Amino acid sequence: MNNSAPTFSPLYRQIKGLIMQSLESAEWGPGEAIPSEIELALRYKVSQGTVRKAIDELAAEKHLLRRQGKGTFVATHDEARAQFRFLRLMPEVGQQEWPASRLLDCKRARASGEIAQLLELKAGDGIVIIRRVLSFADEPTVFEQIYLPGTLFHELNAEIFNEYKGSMYKLFETEFGTRMIRAEEKIRAVAAGPAVAELLRVSTDTPLLCVDRVAFSYGERPVEYRRGYYRTDQHYYRNELG
Amino acid sequence: MNNSAPTFSPLYRQIKGLIMQSLESAEWGPGEAIPSEIELALRYKVSQGTVRKAIDELAAEKHLLRRQGKGTFVATHDEARAQFRFLRLMPEVGQQEWPASRLLDCKRARASGEIAQLLELKAGDGIVIIRRVLSFADEPTVFEQIYLPGTLFHELNAEIFNEYKGSMYKLFETEFGTRMIRAEEKIRAVAAGPAVAELLRVSTDTPLLCVDRVAFSYGERPVEYRRGYYRTDQHYYRNELG
DNA sequence: TAGTGGTCTAGACCACGTG
């Protein structure tokens, strides 16, 4: 069953690829159960153990979620476990909580060279820019500027945004069919500057974290760039070095 | 083979625990090969598949390193892959490189309440404090203050430190029998202040990353606390959100 | 009771590294 290609690809990886294809083509939607291991084994004409190993890897990569006795489900951005996967700010005291979001604006624009490169677009392509402030306990803590490819998010506007209950990535997944898989962040320390200082109610020379994020969907496609400024007087950015 | 405890523990996890014990007791030292899967299966009187699953998890947690055709080896801090596991500073331009370390001092002291709590010691217990500056291309970039429990690192001194070639965690692993498994970091933005500013050759109000790290050895024992100040004019802190 | 994922086994064979 080796395809005799220059790089050997075991059977379970090929099965994994087939399942991934079904995920990308939304054959099973977020939150839905996929067929049982036995069904998949019959479909692909391999043993259950081979399907199992494929699913194991997909579950480890958080594409799927296994629940003993119930089935295997397509991962979602509204599971309790996924809630803080992309928000690493922790309060100095007390429990982690979800911030309140205040939308500043949501407008269409054209990609600059820099943005185009990050999102793998052409300079001048249509994009959507969102600006917002996140607050914890009425204290403005994060200012974010978010850049999205226009082709995917053309219909996004302030109303949709304000009416939606839940996290932004849940909105993207539910309403725009774009699921964020992973992200890379670059973190720097900067002085607030006048504009950000006013939004976060701090002095202009207050040190802030500047967090640049590129988020990727299926197939390593970059589908979001955002720059966030984080106050770290009452919070810190938590990280785990494995 | 179920121990009928309130929580069910599968056989392969028990085997995993036994292998972990052998790692902690240094039955096989860092870099050495552990017995083959077949040997371990005979020793523990289980099938090779069960040993395999135990080793799979230990390899995923980076305790072990599998090499097809050669064997399974105890992980080390001098593998190429481990080099930058605990150093997340990336240059804005060019390749990632290992910094030059300049030791400021290495002295014995007594733990304050705060340090004692972080290292799970009693206030007043003996500790070792290291202060150093890391430079990239002759540019001082990081100032670090490192706190270690005296019981483990009593013999550490400036000479050992200066003579040693290789990373600090490699030194700890090789000379002091303490292997760092994982770490938690808290990142904040702060102004440099006069002391740090002088060491890093920046102005006193320069925003810096302040990185607090607690590193853990086997059994979730905290064995290092360090506070680092990072310049981010030529570098950034990279992070991956999985 | 039935269906799902989870564990364990035994055996065959493949890919890789070293003699």
Place this chain on the structure above:
DNA sequence: ACGTGGTCTAGACCACTAT
């Protein structure tokens, strides 16, 4: 040629969830 880890299979049984 041999020993290592890596893959694949088939079957039995266990644990969890729902009906």
